[in-house]
Amino acid sequence: MSKNESVNRVRGPELELATTVGKNDRAVVIGLIAPEEDSGEPTLVIGDGLLDDGQADEISAAVTALGARGSHGEVVRFRAPASLPSEIVVTVGLGDTADVDSPELLRQAAGIVARELDGIDQIATTLSTVDLGAAAEGFFLGAYRFDEFRSDKSRPRKSPPTRVTLLVETKDKDAKAELARAAAVADAVAIARDFVNTPPSHLFPEEFADRARTLAAAAGLKVEILDDAALDKAGYGGIIGVGKGSSRLPRLVRLVHTGRKDSPSVALVGKGITFDTGGISIKPAANMDQMTSDMGGAAAVIAATILAARLDLPVSVTATVPMAENMPSGTAQRPGDVLTQYGGTTVEVLNTDAEGRLVLADAIVRACEDEPDYLIDTATLTGAQMVALGTRTPGVMGTDEFRDRIARLSTEIGENAWPMPLPTELRSDLKSRVADLANVTNHRWGGMLSAGLFLREFVADGVSWAHIDIAGPAFNSGGPWGYTPKGGTGVPVRTIARVLEDISANG
Template sequence: MSLNRWTQASAMDHVRADVWIVEAQEWKHLNPSSTVKLPDAAPTVVFGTKPGAAIVTPLGSTRRKTQKNFRQAAQLAVQLKPERIGVQMGPLTSDMLRAALWGIGQGLYRFRQEDAEVQPEVTVVSNEALTVEFAILQHQDFVRDWVNCPSNLKPPVRLAKMMQDRSPDTIEWSLFDQKALVDMGAGGVVGVGQGSHRPPVMLIGKYAGKPGDPWIALVGKGIVFDSGGISIKPGEGMGRMKGDMGGAAAVAGALRAIADLKVPANVMAVLPLAENLPGGGAYRPGDILTMMDGTQVEIVSTDAEGRLVLADAVTWARQNGAAVVIDMATLTGANVVALGGIRSALVTNHQPLASLVAGAAERAAEPAWQLPHDEDYADFNQTSAADIKNSGGRPAGTITAGLFIGHFAGDTPWVHLDIAGLSFEAEGSAIGAGATGYGVALLVETVEAWSHSSKAF
């Protein structure tokens, strides 16, 4: 992954570029007498017109389609092997501009880079301040690298080190190893990780951007590989489960971007990292785990592991001063069924915080959709064998999984974001290597909004 390659200019004349990515209406404005016929829905390579070699790209009718168009444009640009790429998009709404930029970032990204391969520099022509967008784009690439990294190369302790490498000095990191997790009673994290010979850890990152103010906790699911454990998944597509730490990756990337941007907020990242395998020491269906807060959980399915590690992480955040908690996780396949991989699902115990997060998600061009949180849904998680069980079954699966985590949030304002279907796409998808970088923009925008709120939640 290259260092930040994004810069900004106020006019095209100030930019030297080997190839341009130009929004279609802006290109027509630059070339009013051109007879070139442009397709309505796909990027087109055009030579011999202003500003030279250009990939002319139409906006989509939605942010998602705009992101796709500009991703394809960037992929075309890379094929021309430029050293410098210029981007000219004209006046756009902020969310459509962000969708286009996230698409370009995806299209330029390559996981396996040879040392000698040229990483093009990108200059965006705009009169809008893009400092936040450029920080997000840089850290989206880190997130893609972490998610795309094969599981054999990112055991929990190594992934924790990767997340700390090259991070801003203003983040204070600490790591709890397996012994420390046992000593603190983190039965969820320890239980999930005990089937693997690569032990679980919990990584904490703290950025004190406004000492004396309340702390917001960002909690991310970090399962470095999820076989399902003894409740084993089908073999087909299991390799994608290297991406089951997408929530933790997004949280770590967002924290780093927040620190780079010097956002005036106090932010803690709580990242439980574990591997879910069916080894001889693995936890089993029918087991009862005692969690960090003393809650006893009956294990119905070892493939409902993410909510267990998140539960202990949420408890740790509350015990260590978090005024509000937001968790992010590739949690349920039911989320893909419900929302199609187009929006993340939002579950909450606190409507003002949910509204803040949902508004930030819209501005970030990573929209969320709030699902019900009625007490009747929580009843699906009830059991006579323990205080609660770790799966309510298929009905309302995304809601009940979220409400399981909400049990551990107690009365602390809390939002859960299920990003299954959004952080990782199947092999052969248009983005290439799989990881999308989803979630960084949403969390950065949320903390920006939080920093300017009354925090009177």
Template sequence: MKICVKKGSFSEFDCEAVVVCHFEDSKRLSGAAALLDKKCGGIIREMIGLGDFEGKLFQISVIYTRGFIPARRIFVVGLGKKKDFDLEKLRGAFSKASRRIRELNLKGFATSLDLGKINQPLDKITESVVEGVLLGLYQFTPYKTVEREKIKELKEFVIAEDNDDSFKIIKSAAKTGEIISGAVNFARDLVSTPGNEMTPAILSDRAGEIARKKNVKLKVLDVPEMEKLGMNALLGVAKGSDEPPKFIVLEYNGGKKGDKVVALVGKGITFDSGGISIKPSADMDRMKTDMAGSAAVLGAIKAASDLKIPLNVVGLIPATENLPGGGAYKPGDILKSMSGQTIEIKNTDAEGRLVLADALTYAGRFKPEAIVDLATLTGACVIALGDNTIGMMGTDDKLKKRVKDAAEATGERLWELPLWEEYHELMKSDVADLKNTGGRAAGTITAAAFLSKFVGDYPWVHLDIAGPAWLTKDKPYIPKGASGVGVRLLVQFMRNL
């Protein structure tokens, strides 16, 4: 879809549709809605006066302009009560409007970002509107071969502005929103791709696409190199699969040489059957999503490069399948991790923390100022927080605050869980240094307690994205399926540093 910022009044644009907004508790029209109403002889006020439109959140009404303006239709979208307004609602409103326009098989629409007097900067309004449109219209269709002509697509979205200063702000911010949305949709594509076409090798190839960008370089460790490093936790998980594991190291050098590095670590289990401790067959197909953490890391680095964020970042992805082959690791096995710590295997379906253990240890080679890992790690997190919320734990209050701020700014909700010493005790083994599960109680927290043993003294935050990584029903600007969760949060986190 083409995003255009054009100079001029959007009331004069010849297009199939224009979109304006109205607040539920506003007695008078304002901004772009007031302008169009005046141009069209009061038809929006008439609709409101008759009670046909109240401005409730995401309510949409369509008015035919009858030649008053060049556009053939006006879509009036409700923003809810003004006192409750935030950018998350704006994203949702424009997502809902763009989907409705697509349903009518129209090819494009225009809008103005004049929403009246609201307490939000123009650049953030612009980014949010573009994100709402591009994220809300996402469709995963590469495997649809029949009746492809019936797949509806919008071709163009125009933002009109006639003020010179505002035009410059909108043009720059629209590009930012387009880049970030593209990175999220890139991650969604990776997560949605079936396991037979998203093996560790293919995932490393997709990382290679990003490495073609300026200031990005890729190194992929194969089995002999991992063996030399002692990555036996990762290699142990990989033993049941015929697909060789890969350890992906993707570096973005947007900062100065010698500047400190931020390490982003993403779980890359490209298919998780549970191994010998096999999962139930129901919904096992969804386990292609167990590499959503790696997709978020790749998407974030893609966006960082395109946005030219002045920061040095390394993305680390331990990629493998977890399958019950003849050589698979077993409950009762003991693995020696790259850190030298030994791990008793209580359950082979707790494999994500094993591959992350070696990745977190490897991160120490960069002496990072911060480590953030993302993983679809525990079903317990879904039980505790549902599919709306990321679980967060960590060792550094300042870093946790930065991650929280990024989550707040992007609408990617998270909730901090404790990481008290009592939880660490649950991960001690009778026969090794650690065990890979601590029982049913506090499963999300004990998983993080396990990971904390591999980060050394570096500031670290763990994000359990098991809930929001895959949605079973649509949300305002997130179609059901892969959500791309974590990309926008990480990008905002990097922009804030």
């Protein structure tokens, strides 16, 4: 597959609106609400006028006969009534009445069904009568597959749904706009997933930058790419220091979405380590293959900036994305080396596996030169994030008010970032014997927080700033769940998108 084909391939099903089940819809997906009492019967979610009473009665009788209870994520399938122009009916449990009001639980239920329906190319669903946007996102993300590197002998013979018809009572302008937004958000998440899932043999700094350029230019973004020579000349000591151990040299990508006149400005920064061996401070071999995901922050920032352009958000967004490969070699930086970050701060590198903060520091200083109102950086930065919060909960640090705003918005859309402190007593542990800063402390306590304190040193005064640590949430090493596949998850694209929309609306 060529490079352009790989970055422009279909990432999810086509989404469309309709008011009736079509003759080409091979399955009809219906939500099921659990009864309030054990002896009660589950309730079908079918909307007004989408199915007639006879069809509803036949489906309800089948649900009862099969013992479906409507517990969240429960999937039951059976032959459709003869009066329905489809082959099967599939019910998915939405939980109890309170759960139905949760867009995230609906999104997960839709994703579960999309994963269960391999081999059924076209489906229709009434889940859209509960929350159109959540249902659309869930089906798109749940149907996501990454088969680019499989040959025919290992590629699955059955495909996920390629077309999803979302049944609504009326196809008005609001419904069309909501569907368009949901499709754009889901596709942006899939872009980030694609980047993370692409192996480092095929996604190294130069290639990553080229693919970002292709996608960004197609979305109408301005693109600037600095190669290793330009980075060295301009004094990007962090990016050069991390990348000089690899034969595949670093890049810095800048993407610009211009908002309306006098609109707020947001800087986005994402860590783009295309593979992380740890450098001279080499990692253990076990699970090192998962370091293909160490550019998850960069993937999310690129995708979110493209999404801002596609949605034409009235906010100016500039992404500054450092890309490097952290390898051990005769040219690699050593523990004990001192480098000069962009802007002049010197850093003693005590551990070459704490490299993400070095490339981010350069990018943050450059981003602040644009005098943004807000700055969000995100990275698969510390194993300490997973120790503190597990593999599904990002940690967010920064300016108190902005940190809390991001955590609240992230929780609303289901990515569930959690606010974390930046304790002043940990700052002294970043003192260096020979330089302005050390890149790590001399202990393992509060590692995520110490990394946040390090980054704060490079944020300009007056900028509302937040750092989102996604070390665990960016990559799912376990089995698929909800709409989340194994591998790249696309976190925190939806959080960043929601924050950009909130800033667009409220400043």
